[in-house]
Amino acid sequence: MSRIVLRNLVKSYPGGDRRATDEISLEVADGEFVVLVGPSGCGKTTLLRMVAGLETPDSGSVHIGDTDVTSLSARDRRVSMVFQSYAIFPHMKVRQNIGFGLMMRKVPRPEIDRRVADAAAMLDLSDYLDRFPSQLSGGQRQRVAVARAIVVDAGVLLMDEPLSNLDALLRLQFRAELKRIVHQIGTTTLYVTHDQAEAMSLGDRVAVMRDGRVAQIGGPLEVYDSPADRFVGSFLGAPPMNFFPALVSDGPALSVGALSIPAPSSLARFAGRTVLVGVRAEKLAVSTDAADGFLPATVEVVEPTGASVLLTVRLGDHELKVQAPPTFDTRPEASVWLRADPSTMRFYDPETSLALTV
Amino acid sequence: MLEAGPIEYTLQGFVAMKTARRPLLLIAPSLVFLTALFAWPLIFGIGQAFTGTGGPTAAHFQRMLDDPYFWPAARNTALLIVVLIPLQFAFALTMALLLRERPRFSGFYFYLWVVPLAISDLAAGLVWLAVFTDRGYLNSVLSSLGFDGYSFLSHENPASMFIAVVIAELWRATSLVLVIIVAGLQGIPKDYDEAAEVFGASYWQRLRHVILPQLRPSLQVALILRTILALETFAVAQALTGRNMPLLVGETYQWYDFLQNPSVAAAIALMILTVSLLAAAGYLRLMRDQTGSPR
Amino acid sequence: MRRFALQVFCVAISLFMAAPIYLITLAAFSSRESLNEFPLPLVPTDPSTETLSGFLSSTGVIAGGVNSLMVGLNTVVLALLIGLPAGYAVARYAFRGRQPYQLFLLLTRALPIVVLSVPLARIFLTTGLYDTTYAVTLLHTALALPTTVLITAAVFVAVSPEQEEAAQIFGASPVQAFVRIVMPQALPGIAAAAVFTFVMSWNEVLGAAILTLNQRTLPAQVLSTLSFSPLAYRFAGGFALVVPALLFIAIMRKYLLNMWGTTLK
Numbered sequence A: 001m002s003r004i005v006l007r008n009l010v011k012s013y014p015g016g017d018r019r020a021t022d023e024i025s026l027e028v029a030d031g032e033f034v035v036l037v038g039p040s041g042c043g044k045t046t047l048l049r050m051v052a053g054l055e056t057p058d059s060g061s062v063h064i065g066d067t068d069v070t071s072l073s074a075r076d077r078r079v080s081m082v083f084q085s086y087a088i089f090p091h092m093k094v095r096q097n098i099g100f101g102l103m104m105r106k107v108p109r110p111e112i113d114r115r116v117a118d119a120a121a122m123l124d125l126s127d128y129l130d131r132f133p134s135q136l137s138g139g140q141r142q143r144v145a146v147a148r149a150i151v152v153d154a155g156v157l158l159m160d161e162p163l164s165n166l167d168a169l170l171r172l173q174f175r176a177e178l179k180r181i182v183h184q185i186g187t188t189t190l191y192v193t194h195d196q197a198e199a200m201s202l203g204d205r206v207a208v209m210r211d212g213r214v215a216q217i218g219g220p221l222e223v224y225d226s227p228a229d230r231f232v233g234s235f236l237g238a239p240p241m242n243f244f245p246a247l248v249s250d251g252p253a254l255s256v257g258a259l260s261i262p263a264p265s266s267l268a269r270f271a272g273r274t275v276l277v278g279v280r281a282e283k284l285a286v287s288t289d290a291a292d293g294f295l296p297a298t299v300e301v302v303e304p305t306g307a308s309v310l311l312t313v314r315l316g317d318h319e320l321k322v323q324a325p326p327t328f329d330t331r332p333e334a335s336v337w338l339r340a341d342p343s344t345m346r347f348y349d350p351e352t353s354l355a356l357t358v
Numbered sequence B: 001m002l003e004a005g006p007i008e009y010t011l012q013g014f015v016a017m018k019t020a021r022r023p024l025l026l027i028a029p030s031l032v033f034l035t036a037l038f039a040w041p042l043i044f045g046i047g048q049a050f051t052g053t054g055g056p057t058a059a060h061f062q063r064m065l066d067d068p069y070f071w072p073a074a075r076n077t078a079l080l081i082v083v084l085i086p087l088q089f090a091f092a093l094t095m096a097l098l099l100r101e102r103p104r105f106s107g108f109y110f111y112l113w114v115v116p117l118a119i120s121d122l123a124a125g126l127v128w129l130a131v132f133t134d135r136g137y138l139n140s141v142l143s144s145l146g147f148d149g150y151s152f153l154s155h156e157n158p159a160s161m162f163i164a165v166v167i168a169e170l171w172r173a174t175s176l177v178l179v180i181i182v183a184g185l186q187g188i189p190k191d192y193d194e195a196a197e198v199f200g201a202s203y204w205q206r207l208r209h210v211i212l213p214q215l216r217p218s219l220q221v222a223l224i225l226r227t228i229l230a231l232e233t234f235a236v237a238q239a240l241t242g243r244n245m246p247l248l249v250g251e252t253y254q255w256y257d258f259l260q261n262p263s264v265a266a267a268i269a270l271m272i273l274t275v276s277l278l279a280a281a282g283y284l285r286l287m288r289d290q291t292g293s294p295r
Numbered sequence C: 001m002r003r004f005a006l007q008v009f010c011v012a013i014s015l016f017m018a019a020p021i022y023l024i025t026l027a028a029f030s031s032r033e034s035l036n037e038f039p040l041p042l043v044p045t046d047p048s049t050e051t052l053s054g055f056l057s058s059t060g061v062i063a064g065g066v067n068s069l070m071v072g073l074n075t076v077v078l079a080l081l082i083g084l085p086a087g088y089a090v091a092r093y094a095f096r097g098r099q100p101y102q103l104f105l106l107l108t109r110a111l112p113i114v115v116l117s118v119p120l121a122r123i124f125l126t127t128g129l130y131d132t133t134y135a136v137t138l139l140h141t142a143l144a145l146p147t148t149v150l151i152t153a154a155v156f157v158a159v160s161p162e163q164e165e166a167a168q169i170f171g172a173s174p175v176q177a178f179v180r181i182v183m184p185q186a187l188p189g190i191a192a193a194a195v196f197t198f199v200m201s202w203n204e205v206l207g208a209a210i211l212t213l214n215q216r217t218l219p220a221q222v223l224s225t226l227s228f229s230p231l232a233y234r235f236a237g238g239f240a241l242v243v244p245a246l247l248f249i250a251i252m253r254k255y256l257l258n259m260w261g262t263t264l265k
Helices: A044-052 A094-104 A109-122 A138-151 A168-185 A196-202 A220-225 A230-235 A265-270 B005-016 B021-050 B059-066 B070-100 B106-118 B121-132 B137-144 B158-186 B190-198 B203-231 B235-241 B248-258 B262-292 C002-028 C050-056 C061-092 C098-109 C113-127 C133-158 C161-169 C174-203 C206-211 C218-224 C231-263
Strands: A004-011 A021-028 A033-037 A059-064 A079-082 A156-160 A188-193 A205-210 A213-218 A242-249 A253-256 A259-262 A274-279 A284-287 A295-304 A309-315 A318-324 A335-340 A346-348
Touching (some): A021 A044, A033 A044, A033 A196, A044 A059, A044 A079, A044 A188, A079 A138, A094 A109, A094 C161, A109 A138, A138 A168, A168 A196, A188 A196, A213 A230, A230 A274, A253 A274, A259 A295, B021 B059, B021 C061, B021 C098, B021 C133, B059 B262, B070 B106, B070 B158, B070 B203, B070 B248, B070 C002, B106 C002, B106 C231, B121 B158, B121 C002, B121 C218, B121 C231, B158 B203, B158 B235, B190 B203, B235 C218, B248 C206, C002 C231, C050 C231, C061 C098, C061 C133, C061 C174, C098 C133, C161 C174, C174 C218, C174 C231, C206 C218, C218 C231
Parallel strands (some): A156 A188
Antiparallel strands (some): A004 A021, A004 A059, A205 A213, A242 A274, A253 A259, A295 A309, A295 A335, A309 A318
């Protein structure tokens, strides 16, 4: 088990117009599960590959445990990895595939057999050890890739979008299983995905990346509830966080068009300025009747999802997503009234999109 | 070797971990070898063609032009290309479209139709010699049907001689075009064709407006490749007609082997090279166009 | 009806493609005497190996066959030795000069054999290589090399770099990763490139005829004796040259489309 410490990692590709990673510093504690999440091209895979030793940073350093591994090749870093394409070897049977890392490290034969059997049992592969990968389903290949990665007992486990090639149902099943397995073996894990739901569900901490930088890192709920900027709020969560501008008036209160709603008292120091209000769809209370402190809005689209009803409503010039209880009865063009608890509202600078400390 | 963005990305990533010198070390032997066996002889050959006993001279080219066989050889070579290649493309396209309909035994048909791919032009000439020679199989069939025999390969019948060479080349070298077209057809998603069918296009309309335009890159490549190769044709004609139907490359061989005059041979070879390079220039231009296109 | 018409066309083309092969086989297995008959029978009436054995016992034929075999095998080895690393480099590295290098390969493919052969004969005369199988091997390697590089590059591209990376993550050195992971997967494709090279060498006539005098390869031997040999000899020669082609296509059927598909790039 070892922690990972990344210091000021810079990497640019020849011909690329900007840095793939721009001075990234990050620490993953011993035994921690950190997920790197972001849109494609944000540098998350590059960062992972620098930890693996598959890329050399232009500057900065990578420490694993207490060792500076920046100049070590991949094979000398004692890391383990699950690849997006699985990269299991088609000309080897499942048994040899899982045991490959142990064989390369010259582990004695009986021990290889024992550890391969254990890993296979953990991943329900015991009956498939003598098959070739071409005789397996996609989900089983994925299991082989994971088994191969956990059997070597490396200090650090790296995963590059391991679930992205599975179909939706299988992905959901295996996600939970993966979480259980990683928890069980307790290895320090760095995990890359573009799927925000996956990031939230798996990580002890989630690092949201954008344009080669870490926009925010924190526990899943922290990142979800208090996005550090507008990008993080829109990227995490389905539907994304609602944003609309409002003028802070004395009281303090927020003026949205001609309407006014109460604001947290700490907002008083922004009086006279326009701020961007961010609020999650499920934090908006919705009612078919007018009431005090409620804002009138017009329903545009109604989408029942079973567990709830997702409404697209128009509030003045802004479109908002609202999550209503499944029994909520409305239809397009109907009027509804919205209210947000001041404590659930987040405030952002309209120019920099960064969170305002209130 | 153009791939979609993400693959290019991994490729670059993979490169970054290696030293920049390694790929150059890996291609160095092939560069040295090819330079030694292509560039050196090429320069040497130019020297041979332009140098006489007394220094630089155009005398070898003069001798080449004065030779009574040269102009017929040039004419035959040009005629062969002009007649053969359109026929070959029509034939190959027909075969490819038939296979595309997935007839029963299509695997067997494909095997049979591409067998000549591995047959040399000398062998093809000998095979068709058995058919066209005076007492060969074609005349045997004709005579058993009650017709008179015909000297197809006699120098008195230049037309039938030419046709025999065209048929033998059609038989031998169409398979290369076929393979390129079949590979090209496989690269065209069926969706386009089906979409056109849904919107009411007939088979010929689909062929004309959907399939052929998308096949264009393959057809162009095949065209230039075949043109270069057709310029080099000689053993088929040699085996079928001897020197009755001279071709340019055959003349080079004559000058070199029987007339023992490497300089004139080199002069003709340079002629062929010039024409080939023009075709190759077209080939490379085409490659650039493809590289530049977003698809 | 449509299906029927389709089959009629296919059968007609097949007859055109197969008939000459049938006839040359028939001729090669007819006795010398029956080849002089007219009209020639279209079915085997008097099967005999006389024509073929007569051909094989002619001067220079067996020796030519051996030479062809030697040249072919040596060409395969040399072309792979030089071409394989280059193919790997083209497949795996985005190095500066990769594009020009590929253009250079394509350009060499457009050079007619005859342009090289005549000056090479002169060069080989002065270096003492003239009239040896080595001379022909060198020429054939040069001819096969661009294709070898392009085919092997396509073969290596098909093995994802992630597999090599995975091997290295799990403790393999770059050489181990290549030998244990890439080679086993590339082997069928490399074998295809080898067979392709061999057949190219086996079929090449002009260069071999120009570069040798006594150490003829089989096609060069047949070509040089063409004008004064009897018909039976020529038929048997044609048959001997066609047989490897049938085997070649049977072995390579699976790879044909890939091969010509990829060399186009």
